[in-house]
Amino acid sequence: MTGRAWREPPDGCPMKxxxxxxxxxxxxxxxxxxxxxHFHPTAAPEENRVVITVDGKEVKSVPxxxxxxxxxxxGDGIENVIEITHEGARMLSSTCDNQLCVHxxxxxxxxxxxxxxxxxxxxxxxxxxxxxxxxE
Numbered sequence: 001m002t003g004r005a006w007r008e009p010p011d012g013c014p015m016k017x018x019x020x021x022x023x024x025x026x027x028x029x030x031x032x033x034x035x036x037x038h039f040h041p042t043a044a045p046e047e048n049r050v051v052i053t054v055d056g057k058e059v060k061s062v063p064x065x066x067x068x069x070x071x072x073x074x075g076d077g078i079e080n081v082i083e084i085t086h087e088g089a090r091m092l093s094s095t096c097d098n099q100l101c102v103h104x105x106x107x108x109x110x111x112x113x114x115x116x117x118x119x120x121x122x123x124x125x126x127x128x129x130x131x132x133x134x135x136e
Contacts, residue, residue, distance in 0.1 A: 050131065059072060068084050070082045090107070096125035
């Protein structure tokens with residue numbers, strides 16, 4: 001074998017300090033990057049959500065992890081109020097005459113397969129659709 005043998009750099013040599021500092025800086029940068037990616041994921045995980053549409057156009061999409069009450073107002077005093085919970089959604093009130101959408105009750109992750117309209121609450125007179133999108 002023809003090669004040079006490894007020699008320790010002399011005391012006070014900048015290479016000796018670099019051999020310690022460079023790996024420490026790289027390790028700190030790697031740990032910092034991993035921490036940042038953990039708290040700021042590049043792609044949001046898929047989760048169950050409620051999608052509200054008017055005339056087939058999406059007006060709001062809300063993950064079940066963010067419960068809230070959404071009011072959809074249209075012209076001529078048309079209004080629908082939707083309650084979104086951790087479990088699902090229900091139509092709290094509507095200005096429609098028949099109130100079928102209100103009487104349908106809550107669509108949830110546990111009951112959507114058993115409901116007549118499954119994942120949907122539909123207010124036909126007001127053209128409002130509430131859909132529970134379940135990610136499996």
